[in-house]
Amino acid sequence: MATVGLDQTLAIPIKGYAWLPDLRRRTHGQPTPMRVLGRPAVAIGGPAAARFFYADGNIERHDAIPGLDTLFGRGAVHTLDGRAHELRKALFVALLAGDGVETLAKQVGGAFDEAADEWRGGPSFSLFDEVARVIAVAVGRWVGVPQNERDRNALARDMVAMVDGFAAAGPRQARARLARRRRERRWARLIADVRREEPGPTALSAIAHHTADGYLLDARTAAVELINIVRPATAVTYLVSFAAHAMERWPRVRARLASDDRYALAFVHEVRRFYPFVPFIGGRAARDLHFQRTDIRPGTLVLLDVYGQHHDPRVWPEPYEFRPERFLDRPVGEFELIPQGGGDPRAGHRCPGEQITVALLGTIAQRLARLEHYLPPQDLSISLGRIPARVTDGPRIVVA
Numbered sequence: 340m341a342t343v344g345l346d347q348t349l350a351i352p353i354k355g356y357a358w359l360p361d362l363r364r365r366t367h368g369q370p371t372p373m374r375v376l377g378r379p380a381v382a383i384g385g386p387a388a389a390r391f392f393y394a395d396g397n398i399e400r401h402d403a404i405p406g407l408d409t410l411f412g413r414g415a416v417h418t419l420d421g422r423a424h425e426l427r428k429a430l431f432v433a434l435l436a437g438d439g440v441e442t443l444a445k446q447v448g449g450a451f452d453e454a455a456d457e458w459r460g461g462p463s464f465s466l467f468d469e470v471a472r473v474i475a476v477a478v479g480r481w482v483g484v485p486q487n488e489r490d491r492n493a494l495a496r497d498m499v500a501m502v503d504g505f506a507a508a509g510p511r512q513a514r515a516r517l518a519r520r521r522r523e524r525r526w527a528r529l530i531a532d533v534r535r536e537e538p539g540p541t542a543l544s545a546i547a548h549h550t551a552d553g554y555l556l557d558a559r560t561a562a563v564e565l566i567n568i569v570r571p572a573t574a575v576t577y578l579v580s581f582a583a584h585a586m587e588r589w590p591r592v593r594a595r596l597a598s599d600d601r602y603a604l605a606f607v608h609e610v611r612r613f614y615p616f617v618p619f620i621g622g623r624a625a626r627d628l629h630f631q632r633t634d635i636r637p638g639t640l641v642l643l644d645v646y647g648q649h650h651d652p653r654v655w656p657e658p659y660e661f662r663p664e665r666f667l668d669r670p671v672g673e674f675e676l677i678p679q680g681g682g683d684p685r686a687g688h689r690c691p692g693e694q695i696t697v698a699l700l701g702t703i704a705q706r707l708a709r710l711e712h713y714l715p716p717q718d719l720s721i722s723l724g725r726i727p728a729r730v731t732d733g734p735r736i737v738v739a
Contacts, residue, residue, distance in 0.1 A: 345373075345374070346373075346374040346375065346376070346377060347362070347373045347374065347375050347380075348374075348375055348376050348377075351375075351506075352506075352507075352508070352724075352726075353724065354723075354724065355615075355618065355722070355723045355724040355725060355726050355728070356615045356618045356646040356723040356724075356726065356728065357646075357723050357724075358618070359371075359382050359384070359618070359619050359642060359644040359646070359647055360384075360644060360646060360647035360650065362382055363382055363384055363644055363647055368384065368385065368651075368653075369631055369632075369633070370382065370383050370630060370631055370633040370635075371383075372633075375640055375642075376640075378638075378639075378640050379636070379638075379639045379640065380639060380640035380641070380642060381633065381635055381639055381640070381641055381642070382619075382642045382644055383630060383631075383641065383642070383643060383644065384643065384644035384647045384648045384651065385648055385651065385653070385654065386648070386654060386672065386674040386675050387631075387674075388630070388631075388643060388644075388648075389643060389648070389674040389675075389677050389681040389682075390674045390681065390682075391628075391630050392620070392622070392641065392643045392681065393674070393680070393681045393682040396625055396626065397624070397625060397626075397628055398622035398623065398624065398625060398641055399622055399623045399624075399625045400622045400623075408519075409501060409504060409505045409512065409515040409516055409519055410501060410502065410505035410515075410570075411563075411567065412519065412523065412560075412563030412564075412566060412567065413560075413563065416428055416430075416431065416564065416567065423551065426551045427551065427564070430545065430546065430549050430564070431564075431567075431568075431692070433545070434542050434545055434568070435692070435694055435695070440694045440695055440698050441698070442481070443477070443478065443481045443572075443695060443698070443699070444698040444699055444701075444702045445702075446477045446480065446481055447473065447474055447477040447478070447699050447702055447703065448702045448703070448706060449477075450473045450474075450476060450477040451470075451473050451702070451703055451706050452706065454469060454472075454473050455706070455710055455738060458738040459738050459739065460738070460739070461737075461738070462737070463715050463735045463736060463737045464735060464736065465733040465734075465735055466579070466580060466583055466733055466734055466735070466736050467576055467577075467579075467580045467729070467730070467733045467734075468495075468733070470576045470579045470580075470703065471495040471496075471498070471499050471573055471576040472491065472492060472495040474495075474572055474573050474575060474576060474699065474703075475491070475494045475495035475498050475569065475572075475573045476491045476494065476495070478568065478569050478572040478573065479491075479494055479569055481542070482541060482542040482543050482565065482568055482569060483539070483541025483542060483543035483544060484526070484529070484543055484565070484569070485529075494569070495573065496518070497518035497519075497521060497522045498518075498522075498566075498569055498570045498573035498574070499573060499574075499576065500514040500515050500517075500518035501515050501518050501519055501522075501566070501570055502515075502570065502573070502574045502577070502727060503515065503727065503729075504516070504518075505727075506618075506726040506727065507726070519566075522562070522566055523559055523562045523563060523566070524562075525562075526562035526565050526566065527558040527559045527561070527562040528558075529543070529562070530543075530546070530547045530558045530561045530562055530565070531558050533547040533548075534547050534548065534555070534558075542565070542568055543565060546561050546564050546565050547561055549561070549564075567692075568692065571690070571692045571695070571696070572692065572695050572696075572699060575695075575696055575699045575700050575703075577616065577727055577728075577729060578610055578611065578614070578616065578696070578700050579700065579703050579704065579707070580729065580730045580733065580734060581610050581613075581614040581616075581721075581730070582606070582610050582700065582703075582704040582707065583707060583714070583730075583734055583736065584614075584719060584721070584730050584734060585606075585609075585610060585613075585614075585661055586707070586708060587714050587719065587734070588661070588719075589661055592606060592661075592663060593708045594708075596663075596704065596705060596708040597705060597708035597709045600705075601667065602663060602667070603701050603704065603705045604666070604697070604701060605663040605664065605665075605666035605667050606663040606701075606704060607697055607700045607701045607704065608663070608666040608671055608676060608697075609661060609662065609663040609665065609666060610700065610704070611676065611678045611696075611697075611700075612649045612655065612676055612678070613649070613661050614721070614728070615646055615721065615723055615727075615728040616678050616727065616728070617645045617646070617678050617679070618645060618646050618726055619642045619643055619644050619645050619646070620642070620643045620645060620677075620680065621640060621641065621642045621643070622640075622641055623637075623638055623639065623640060623641065624636065624637050624638060624639045624641055625637065643677075645677055645678065648675075648677065649676070649677075649678070654675055679692070679693040679696065680693075710738060711738065711739040712736050712737060712738045712739065713736070713737055713739075714734050714735065714736055714737075715735060715736075715737055717731075717732035717733070717734060717735050718731040718732045719731065719732065719734055
């Protein structure tokens with residue numbers, strides 16, 4: 340495979356979400372060879388590329404992109420392949436089966452309602468900060484983690500820090516690493532304590548007693564996987580902020596969102612498509628591969644352009660228009676809408692927590708639409724150069 344001479348590593352933090360779409364436009368959407376971190380790499384995008392990326396045996400994820408340990412943790416299910424991934428993935432699928440997600444969504448909705456009662460008549464506040472606390476506390480309670488008032492605020496800060504610092508350098512990265520070390524140490528001790536008890540009905544107990552090929556996970560890895568339920572659920576906070584932004588920018592959606600459950604689900608999918616959440620997904624070629632007239636040698640870094648695919652007019656008509664209606668008359672294709680991966684979440688690498696994301700975002704967005712509130716003057720810009728992207732001022736809201 341021919342490669343581009345210049346290494347693209349330094350362009351990533353500068354261009355952020357626009358980096359891969361800009362590069363791929365130069366090759367008219369064809370596979371784009373380059374170098375990243377001194378290694379051969381190729382960027383691909385589109386539903387066919389997503390299907391190729393997630394096909395069995397094509398891509399390995401273990402240590403493919405350095406630095407993701409602050410987000411996922413070392414030894415997490417996201418970094419596994421083959422049999423090890425199948426066994427660990429089964430744990431998460433089992434935890435989310437039945438009415439588990441519905442129960443969690445109801446708990447988060449109730450916690451949001453309680454918080455809204457406290458917000459009424461008060462000064463403006465950061466919706467991002469408050470929703471992070473609401474979700475982290477509710478999810479922590481759902482998985483069975485003991486909490487006191489002091490730890491509730493710390494839990495939200497730690498989960499947000501892990502997400503906010505995974506693609507950053509400097510203070511954000513430092514906060515992410517400190518938060519991960521602190522939470523892994525604390526929850527590894529909790530796992531050890533739970534293992535002295537009989538298995539119970541909570542996710543905490545299921546992870547503590549989970550075995551792979553007959554062996555318990557070491558306590559630290561079990562703590563990593565416990566975090567991998569609470570952290571991505573708390574990350575829904577970013578999408579809630581985008582939902583508030585959408586309601587402010589396109590007021591027409593708010594009334595229908597508040598009263599129409601079917602439209603609310605379409606709104607959730609459009610927020611996940613339209614707003615910058617995941618820039619790209621990466622892995623290494625596991626063997627000699629060939630995609631769209633391009634040979635890809637083993638070990639080559641393969642980058643799937645998620646943000647570019649979500650704004651590709653060949654996939655989404657008028658992609659820069661925010662139109663939840665587009666999801667009222669089309670199914671959510673396994674390889675078209677891919678903010679949390681592509682394919683079947685039960686067997687492949689698509690995130691099993693996607694059900695939680697959709698349920699929590701829908702629950703909170705609909706409540707927010709019904710809540711009598713307004714956004715005071717502030718900076719509502721969203722920089723594509725920041726990964727993960729955020730609404731600059733929160734946004735800040737006032738609840739009447």
